[in-house]
Amino acid sequence: MSALRKWLFTGLLVIVPGVITAWVLNWIISTLDQTLQILPEHWQPDKLLGMHIPGFGVLLTLLILLLVGGVASNFVGRKLVSWGDAIISRIPVVRSIYSSVKQVSDTVFSDSGNAFRTAVLVQWPREGVWTVAFITGQPSGEVASYLRDEYVSVFVPTTPNPTGGYFVLMRKSDCVELEMSVDTALKYIVSMGVVAPPPLPVPDEPN
Template identity: 50%
Template sequence: MSTLRKYLIAGLLVWLPLAITIWVLLWVLGLLDGIFGGLIATVVKVVPPGLGEALRELRQIPGLGVLTLLLLMLGTGVFAANIVGQWWLKQWDRLLHQVPIVKSIYSSVKQVSDTLFSSKGNAFREAVLVEYPRAGSWTIAFVTGTPAPEVAPLLGDGSEHVSIYVPTTPNPTSGFFLMVPKSQLRPLAMSVDAALKHIISMGVVAPNATSTAAADGQGKGAPSDPNPIG
């Protein structure tokens, strides 16, 4: 029985990641096709019958919603990359920033998306160790910047503080925003990508050999490292 259980678990470890990946991709595909189908259904009501029938046939093509979305994003990117497109986008931003309620949501989402996805963005600068949620308990966090000028003078002893993001596991998109003294952080000799993989896997997936070798040369960034960040 122990041998049979071992083989079953080995088979599960092979198929489970693949099955979940396929399920997520099919869900996204279905969602995009549904949105695309809804748009076609709306357009059909205002176009001539012959054209409407042709559009209905398009709904039967699987994956066309994904292709349409990709073409739309590509076309928008080309438009936004030239001078005329940039001028129109500025007018669009200015308009949305004048609408109550909408301006708060739009500006917040735009700032976050620009930080995360823009080539000029620098959302996670480096991975560090920090004592959290209590003394003697350490977790991986990411340096995101410095406290706002209005906040920095109120942080106590006058020591330099940094802003960090402490992600939860296995879902790093939720977490905690903290402002802590820079001296309390320990630098990690691993990339941000390697640290994210380590967090998502709940510590099961260790950093790659390159990161490990670099960490060995610096005491692996352990809490006992006498040289804090900076």
Template identity: 60%
Template sequence: MRKYFITGLLILVPLAITAWVLNIIISTMDQSLLIVPERWQPRTLIGFDIPGLGTILTVLIVFITGLLTNNLVGNFVVRQWEKLLHRIPVVSSLYGSVKQVSDTLFSDSGNAFRKAVLVPYPHADSRTIAFLTGAPATEVQKHLDGEYISVYVPTTPNPTSGFFLMMPKKDVIELDMSVDAALKYIVSMGVVVPE
């Protein structure tokens, strides 16, 4: 009986957690309907809410924003908007930092999380999976002896927190593993082994 119960848990728990996370994401994105005038909201028009309509609206807003800013006029407007934001003291540092990180993570030319690597951590006799993030800054590099690379070592089971390390390139082993597979391996604490 215990075996069947555990088997049931192994099937239902991931499904329930996935449904729960999707529900949180969709209900959060449904809050975007608040920007729509009250008379055009589904509750007013048809008498009830439509789950997921806010998600569709959010995706459309993001897509249209990308479409409009991906031309000469849109680029000009974005540059002027960013100049304005950089003049506001607290907003400037916060927006600048977030913009730099998002540009690095989402741009096609960025190096963030492009490769899974094996590194010695937390000491020389143990290994963990990390992600290649680039090379140390010039100012840092001139104080290092030899060739170094920058890596991000995520924590388990929450990979959004972790450690940024600069390691000798000779100590880093590139893995023949996708970033997605490496993340699954880390989040599952080694239970889900990549193929």
């Protein structure tokens, strides 16, 4: 029985990662393939080829992103984006949603943004219990005026789904900056500590 149990768990360790990866990729590709609906019916790959081949939506999405990025990177494109933002900012309700999403996307995806650039070790949810978190910036405005010491904005993700979590303000001195990259820290969180980061190299002893 012990041998059968060992084989069962070994099989799960081999199959489960592959099945989950295939499921996630299938979901992403199927979702992006919906972008093909914006094409005229006689231009859609399913009509041209007479069969459905998954993945054309991914190529179309990448092409759209490249075209929009190229146009928005020049002077005229920036003006158009600015005019579009001004128009949306005049629409009630829509402007609140759009401005919030834009601020988050600008912070996360912008080259000048500081979000998720540093992994830190913090005591959470109480003293003596440690977890890995990410510095997302510094408090400003009214919030900063109430904080006497040097504070940083910290995102504490949940496990194994790091898209949810807690936003807290912590003293910078209470955050231990880690050498590991953000990608390594995310893997560590998602795996619930199973995929441990590599140890730091031991410095050579002086002769």
